[in-house]
Amino acid sequence: MKKYIIALFLGFSAMLQAQNVVSGTVTDISNQPIIGVSVYIPELHKGTITNADGKYILKNLPNGTLKLSFQYVGYTTKHQFIDKLQKENVLNVQLETSTFEMDEVIVSTAFSKIQSQNVMKVEHATMRDLEKNGTSTLIEGLATIPGVSQVSTGTSIGKPVIRGLSGNRVLVYSQGVRIENQQFGDEHGLGLNASGVESVEVIKGPASLLYGSDALGGVLYFNPEKFAEAHTLKADYSQKLFSNTLGSNSSMGVKTSTENWKFLARGSYNTHSDYQISGGDRVTNTRYNETDFKTGIGYSNSVFSSVLRYNFNKLDLGIPEDGPDASGAEQSKSKNTLFPRQGVDNHLLSWNSVIYLKNSKLDVDLGYIANDRSEFEDSNEAILQMKLKTFNYDAKYYLPKIGNLESIFGIQGMHQTNTNFGEEYLIPDATTNDFGVFGTANYEWKSNVIQGGLRFDNRKITTVAHGIAGEEGSFEAINKSFDSFNASLGYKTNLADNLTMRLNVASGFRAPNLAELTSNGVHEGTNRYEIGNSDLKTEQNLQTDLNLEYGNTHFEFFVNGFYNHINNYIYTSPTGEQLEENAVFEYVQDNAKLYGGEIGLHLHPHPLDWLHYETSFETVTGKKQSRSVGSDYLPLIPANNWNNTIRTEFKIKNWFEEGFASLNVNTTFDQNNVSGFETASNGYTLVNLGFGGKVKWGKTAFNVNLNGNNLFDKKYIAHLSRLKNDGIPNIGRNIVLGVNFNL
Structure with a gap:
């Protein structure tokens, strides 16, 4: 019995230490390496950046499907999927010069697809983009998104309105959790700060x-x-x-x-x-x-x-x-x-x-x-x-x-x-x-x-x-x-x-x-x-x-x-x-x-x-x-x-x-x-x-x-x-x- 327990423990430990690896090189359309590209796996909250040769490596990755995003200022963000991860995976990526908005991964929908693959149209805005509008509060920034407005009390209190519906008819999520803060009251704001x-x-x-x-x-x-x-x-x-x-x-x-x-x-x-x-x-x-x-x-x-x-x-x-x-x-x-x-x-x-x-x-x-x-x-x-x-x-x-x-x-x-x-x-x-x-x-x-x-x-x-x-x-x-x-x-x-x-x-x-x-x-x-x-x-x-x-x-x-x-x-x-x-x-x-x-x-x-x-x-x-x-x-x-x-x-x-x-x-x-x-x-x-x-x-x-x-x-x-x-x-x-x- 002791041998079986030891074998089970060693097998589980080996599984924990599985060394699935993804590596590759990121280049531009002229095949020149791009330094400092952010390579990120949203689901694992894990990332790295490319070195002077445009190379990257990510270790200790799970089995199954993996979604990677490659992002660099001035270039279009690229999303790549690996259906079945192997021990060693090579993924080379070529980025194109950016002219329009990035095709972001949408987390709020069921299957976390990128926007171009998503069944539902979801508006996505970074805090950096909203900050460019110079608004003083988070809700003021949100109100610049088409279809979104606010019920306000001065500059301190704002409640989101989506296509005419507000209050308890609009859910707010932060850190993956629904926010509950007595939001039924007209004078109760979001209670969220844009920092972080x-x-x-x-x-x-x-x-x-x-x-x-x-x-x-x-x-x-x-x-x-x-x-x-x-x-x-x-x-x-x-x-x-x-x-x-x-x-x-x-x-x-x-x-x-x-x-x-x-x-x-x-x-x-x-x-x-x-x-x-x-x-x-x-x-x-x-x-x-x-x-x-x-x-x-x-x-x-x-x-x-x-x-x-x-x-x-x-x-x-x-x-x-x-x-x-x-x-x-x-x-x-x-x-x-x-x-x-x-x-x-x-x-x-x-x-x-x-x-x-x-x-x-x-x-x-x-x-x-x-x-x-x-x-x-x-x-x-x-x-x-x-x-x-x-x-x-x-x-x-x-x-x-x-x-x-x-x-x-x-x-x-x-x-x-x-x-x-x-x-x-x-x-x-x-x-x-x-x-x-x-x-x-x-x-x-x-x-x-x-x-x-x-x-x-x-x-x-x-x-x-x-x-x-x-x-x-x-x-x-x-x-x-x-x-x-x-x-x-x-x-x-x-x-x-x-x-x-x-x-x-x-x-x-x-x-x-x-x-x-x-x-x-x-x-x-x-x-x-x-x-x-x-x-x-x-x-x-x-x-x-x-x-x-x-x-x-x-x-x-x-x-x-x-x-x-x-x-x-x-x-x-x-x-x-x-x-x-x-x-x-x-x-x-x-x-x-x-x-x-x-x-x-x-x-x-x-x-x-x-x-x-x-x-x-x-x-x-x-x-x-x-x-x-x-x-x-x-x-x-x-x-x-x-x-x-x-x-x-x-x-x-x-x-x-x-x-x-x-x-x-x-x-x-x-x-x-x-x-x-x-x-x-x-x-x-x-x-x-x-x-x-x-x-x-x-x-x-x-x-x-x-x-x-x-x-x-x-x-x-x-x-x-x-x-x-x-x-x-x-x-x-x-x-x-x-x-x-x-x-």
Whole structure:
């Protein structure tokens, strides 16, 4: 018996030390080696760079299919697949000069295909690209992506809107874990900092097949920054300054990797005064301070890959109550928040592990989020405090590939508790449990791909009774269970050379949230008494998407169209009554429909290789299909938008590389299609300038960005601004200077 145990141990040890290797040379089209190319395996969080001869080597790799990306500034990113890894694998790659956007690997979809192979059109943007726009917050950067906008409260709080849907209808993922931070509230922001984020992917449409409840409107999927290449140590420091808010954003990071182990850490601090509108007045108490810390450690070998990440985010937010012209409004450059204010501490712990079997693999994500949200009315004792604790699990088994057929079976779930500690209750103490099971398959032949799947979900919500029935802030105990079946089917094909069509039909669902089921009172900043409805049903939608794309060396064009029908759409409606000197609104349901799309082009004329012109137009219309007589528009639908950018790229001798200069003209049109209790909004045009590049000074090199946003200091009020009802304009002219040093 002892011999068998020793033999088993030695066999397992040998398996752990399997030495699958991929090596090769990276060259340009003239067969000259390229030095410093990043060779990266996203699934293993592992990479290296090419040496002076353009050669690379990656060791300790698992069996099965492997996906490698080759990336270098000025060249088109190339993705290569090795179906069956051998002991020794030679993969030589030739990169072409880049003229357009890179064909990125899309992580947020089921099979992590590159965009050109993906059935679903997913918008991908790096943080570096968004930073070139000079925006002060993460959500402002996201709002520059066609089809994405924001519900904002000043410059500190922004909630994503995807094709007219927001709040709990849009899921946000970070570090592979769904973010749960009391997002039902209008004045609750993302709670994420852009530092330490590599890129974002936007799924515009129902993604319940992969993500369950609350992905009815779409998904924002944030990819964390990559670990360092093997056997390297890197450190960097970045600093941004903002003229309008007298703001500062500082970030410092360090990361290192061995052949198997990897580690990174990053700390950031963000502070802003009250923002200034056109004319010079400041909007009192829109100041805020943010501290963010991220760290991660990973290990990978030929059998498994495991990454543990942690993110702590602390927000100190002022809650604006008076406009800049209101009597007694304080005009101050201070960064110390006034009352009322909001304090939010958020802890996010995630653990991703991939176990590689002979011809299959198991991918498991575990997440824990502790969200502590407090509101302070007139003292440092919180009048409202909610602690939300969420445990998530997501396990996907990738079955062995059969010919061109790939398939996944998965389970997902969530256990969540909400506990109140303050004097005021916005929602009751509650427990939420989710469980979902799904299967999806992808079949590819020639230039065609078809993908489909089915899913079942159950959500159970139980709450604890509180207060005296009939009084403000009282809640009855409820015990609710919501079930939903969902499906998706997508098809991608090349209609002609360089012309791609994607057609998707998918259903999604959203169970009503705690505020919709239980609200009973006036919440800070809403100026209305909201009454929940414990009889609300699950929202269920069906959306059809059509995407056409054409692209060649010097011209790209896209058009996206969608139609989204939602059964039992939940919204607030005025009752005509008054309570606590506030108008009463109750949660009701009607069927609804949203339709619209995006269209755009990117022109890169020859021989003017340094010149780019990009333009895009987006539109969405949302209507109730009332069971009563007549119909009405849905609230919080963004206005039509037309965005134009002229960008030049240049190099000045050997001291200024990767240079760019841009002129952006962004036109937002009138919004007259409003809900019964909304007011129409006037259109406006903003002009923005950008300049930047990499400066080389001896052995020192750093990146610099200089942006002028709202350059002509336009006075305007965005339709989705929560300060609109008080007549408070959005931010005026803002000059942003950013530098980044590799230490």
